[in-house]
Amino acid sequence: MSVLPVAPPAASAEDPGPLGILATAVRRVATMCLVELQRLRHDRSELITRAVQPALWLIVFGQVFTRIHAIPTGDTPYLDYLAPGILAQSALFIAIFYGIQIIWERDAGVLSKLLVTPTPRIALVTAKAFAAGVRAVAQAVVVLLLALVLGVSLSANPLQWLGVVAALLLGSAFFCCLSITIAGLVLSRDRLMGIGQAITMPLFFASNALYPVELMPGWLQVVNHVNPLSYEVEALRGLLIGTPARLWLDFGVLVLAAAAMITIASSLLPRLVRG
Amino acid sequence: MTGDPAVRCTGLRQQFGDTVAVDGLDLEVRPGEVFGLLGPNGAGKTTTIRMITTLLPAPPGAIEIFGVDVARRRSAVRRMLGYVPQQLSADGTLSGRENVALFARLFDVPRRERTAQVDAVLDAVDLLDVADKQVKTYSGGMVRRLELAQALVSAPRVLVLDEPTVGLDPVARDGVWERITAIREATGMTVLVTTHAMQEADTECDRIALMHRGRIRALGTPAELRGAIGPDATLDDVFRHHTGDTLADRSGGLRDVRAARRTAGRLG
Numbered sequence: 128m129s130v131l132p133v134a135p136p137a138a139s140a141e142d143p144g145p146l147g148i149l150a151t152a153v154r155r156v157a158t159m160c161l162v163e164l165q166r167l168r169h170d171r172s173e174l175i176t177r178a179v180q181p182a183l184w185l186i187v188f189g190q191v192f193t194r195i196h197a198i199p200t201g202d203t204p205y206l207d208y209l210a211p212g213i214l215a216q217s218a219l220f221i222a223i224f225y226g227i228q229i230i231w232e233r234d235a236g237v238l239s240k241l242l243v244t245p246t247p248r249i250a251l252v253t254a255k256a257f258a259a260g261v262r263a264v265a266q267a268v269v270v271l272l273l274a275l276v277l278g279v280s281l282s283a284n285p286l287q288w289l290g291v292v293a294a295l296l297l298g299s300a301f302f303c304c305l306s307i308t309i310a311g312l313v314l315s316r317d318r319l320m321g322i323g324q325a326i327t328m329p330l331f332f333a334s335n336a337l338y339p340v341e342l343m344p345g346w347l348q349v350v351n352h353v354n355p356l357s358y359e360v361e362a363l364r365g366l367l368i369g370t371p372a373r374l375w376l377d378f379g380v381l382v383l384a385a386a387a388m389i390t391i392a393s394s395l396l397p398r399l400v401r402g
Numbered sequence: 403m404t405g406d407p408a409v410r411c412t413g414l415r416q417q418f419g420d421t422v423a424v425d426g427l428d429l430e431v432r433p434g435e436v437f438g439l440l441g442p443n444g445a446g447k448t449t450t451i452r453m454i455t456t457l458l459p460a461p462p463g464a465i466e467i468f469g470v471d472v473a474r475r476r477s478a479v480r481r482m483l484g485y486v487p488q489q490l491s492a493d494g495t496l497s498g499r500e501n502v503a504l505f506a507r508l509f510d511v512p513r514r515e516r517t518a519q520v521d522a523v524l525d526a527v528d529l530l531d532v533a534d535k536q537v538k539t540y541s542g543g544m545v546r547r548l549e550l551a552q553a554l555v556s557a558p559r560v561l562v563l564d565e566p567t568v569g570l571d572p573v574a575r576d577g578v579w580e581r582i583t584a585i586r587e588a589t590g591m592t593v594l595v596t597t598h599a600m601q602e603a604d605t606e607c608d609r610i611a612l613m614h615r616g617r618i619r620a621l622g623t624p625a626e627l628r629g630a631i632g633p634d635a636t637l638d639d640v641f642r643h644h645t646g647d648t649l650a651d652r653s654g655g656l657r658d659v660r661a662a663r664r665t666a667g668r669l670g
Contacts, residue, residue: 143477158507166495169536236487240552243455243485244508245477400457 143247152250159254163261178269181217185210185270185277198338203370210274210281211363212336215356217270218263218295222302223327225259226310226319233399242400249393252307256389259303260296267295280368287366290374294366297381298359304388311395336360355384406469408433408560408592409454414464416449416616423449425616431560433468436586436593438603440637441613442645447596448488450613451564454594455485467560481509484553484591488565492548494538498529501537502551509556523551526588527581543574547581554585561586563595567602575599579606600637604628610637612644619644 143151167174185206192198193205200208232238241251275281282288310319331337333347334356340348351357358380365372409431416424424446431437439447452458454465456476465472467479492501502520511519524530527547537545546566553561563582567575579602586593597603603610604624612620612627620627620640628635631643 154510155508158504161507162493162496162500162504165500166493169495169497234489236489236491237493239452239455239457239487240485240491240505241508242457243480243483244505245480245510246508247477397459 148247148250151245151247152253155246155250155254156257159258160261163258164265167262167265174265174269177217177221177266178273180220181213181270182273184213184216185273189213189277198342200339203368204279206274206277207279207368208364208370209337210271210279211367212334212360214267214270214274214295214363214367215298215334215360216331216336217266218260218299218359219302219330219356220327221263221266222259222299223306223323223330224320225255225303226306226308226323227316229255229307229310229399230314230316230319238400242396248396249389252304252393252396253300253389255307256300256303256385256392257296260299263295263299264292267291282367282369290366291363293378294359294362294381297378297385298355300385301355301381301388304385304392307392307399308388308395311392311399314399330354330356334360355380358384406466407431408435408468409437409594410466411450411454412464414450414453414460416446416453416458416460422616424453427613427616427618429611429618429621431592431594432609433559433592434586434590435608436582436595436606438607438610439594439596439613440598440600440603440610440641442641445613445645446616447613448564449616451562451594451596455483455562456480481556482559484556484558484561486546486549486553486561486563486566488568490542490545490549492537492540492545492552495536497534497536498524498540498548498551499533501548502533502555505552506555511556519555519557523554526554526585527551528577541574543570543577546570546574546578550578550581550585557589558591560592560594563593565596565598567597567599575602582606600641604637612640614645 189206189209192209196205198205198208229238232241242248246254271281306319306323309322313319313322333350334354335351336356340351340357343351358377361372362374362377362381364370365374365377407430409429411427411429414424414427414429415422427446427450429450439450441447449458453460454467454472456472456479460473462471462473467482470478470482472479492498493504496504499520502524503516506516506520521530521533524533527550529544529548529551532540532544537548540548550566561582566582567578570578582593583606585591595607607624609621609623610627611618620630622630624637627640628637631639
């Protein structure tokens with residue numbers, strides 16, 4: 128047997144203050160993102176299967192609506208207009224069911240084990256949220272490659288691509304934490320699956336992913352304005368195909384929404400563990 | 403802090419609605435011993451373990467780990483604990499090495515020591531040769547040993563095991579206990595274990611506390627507990643003597659049964 132590490136004689140570590148929690152959160156985010164990449168490396172098939180639905184949206188819906196010019200998008204071809212929306216949708220679909228993984232982790236004892244590490248709840252939830260973002264970004268690569276093959280004109284500016292990654296991470300973090308929050312309330316996989324299915328399409332249709340806001344009826348425009356997905360799509364569209372975007376507002380809303388939802392999800396984590 | 407017990411619970415109490423799960427529990431676990439917490443389903447063992455491991459809140463002063471208050475310094479307490487839950491909790495998608503490295507990172511094991519420490523604990527549980535294989539190819543006993551490695555990689559002072567051998571065949575069970583014994587001898591760590599297996603408790607634990615309805619009904623070495631009942635008594639007899647044998651008392655919660663079935667199911 129190799130020489131085993133032996134514990135120090137006494138616990139000297141103090142509980143971390145706000146700065147300590149922030150530093151821990153950064154380290155945990157890096158750890159969980161690494162684990163997500165390791166999982167993807169071991170099982171790449173999910174990237175392909177999850178690409179089927181966005182591929183259908185781009186190949187069938189996008190190409191047909193481009194030909195019939197049913198949705199006015201100015202000088203921008205409809206397929207180009209649609210691609211960032213489908214990118215956001217694919218990230219949304221990954222993140223919104225992340226709560227199911229949390230419930231599985233609770234049932235399998237993984238969550239308990241994670242919570243017995245020196246990781247503040249909020250750091251753990253933040254790490255999970257950005258791990259979902261990493262998976263969404265990996266998925267986005269597949270969707271964007273498909274968009275390029277279909278002839279969508281995408282920006283070549285690397286800074287804008289970094290912005291795309293940031294928007295996807297923040298959007299996924301919000302929806303992942305929304306999912307963890309629902310998991311903390313309903314406590315069962317079946318109920319979460321039902322609610323997840325019930326809210327994903329309304330979130331998608333009540334956003335600017337498929338059509339310009341101006342085409343929406345008044346009540347839908349109101350919903351669109353409080354839907355974080357719309358800000359994510361606007362940022363992605365501005366960065367990827369150069370349409371007008373209020374990037375400061377978009378990223379401001381995404382940062383605030385993600386921070387708020389991380390806080391709410393963290394507060395429900397103990398309930399989830401007890402449930 | 404020198405001379406403090408590894409675990410001290412004082413008047414520990416936990417209530418869920420009208421149900422009192424832990425009812426004024428007093429307990430001291432000595433440094434370096436293997437301490438068994440026994441009792442029927444619903445006795446309060448898991449609730450006690452969850453409070454000790456910070457998973458459930460405890461009032462200030464009710465639990466101390468080597469003199470450190472669990473309620474006031476949770477993070478410091480967690481750094482002293484290694485925890486293996488009842489369920490098989492390793493990530494089947496990842497390799498054994500990645501599973502252990504994850505916990506090395508979560509416990510902030512310094513990068514320069516991480517590789518050596520991960521290898522050392524994998525070696526200690528005889529999994530170094532298969533460390534790079536995906537865990538979904540491991541047997542149930544191997545997964546349990548891997549979980550021990552995950553708990554040990556941070557060099558904990560107290561190893562908390564919740565039903566570590568449930569669902570394992572006798573060979574795998576012996577394999578798990580052989581590693582626990584060897585690791586304890588090598589490191590001097592304290593082991594707190596819950597189990598339903600009386601024979602296992604008899605042979606592996608230095609001292610045992612028998613819980614029933616949230617309280618400790620008997621405490622001592624296995625020999626002391628057996629001797630108190632009669633010259634030929636077994637730990638099964640001790641268990642029956644202190645807990646009664648009514649079906650209602652032994653049925654346990656649905657959650658306990660589900661968890662045990664899930665674990666057994668995953669073990670095949």
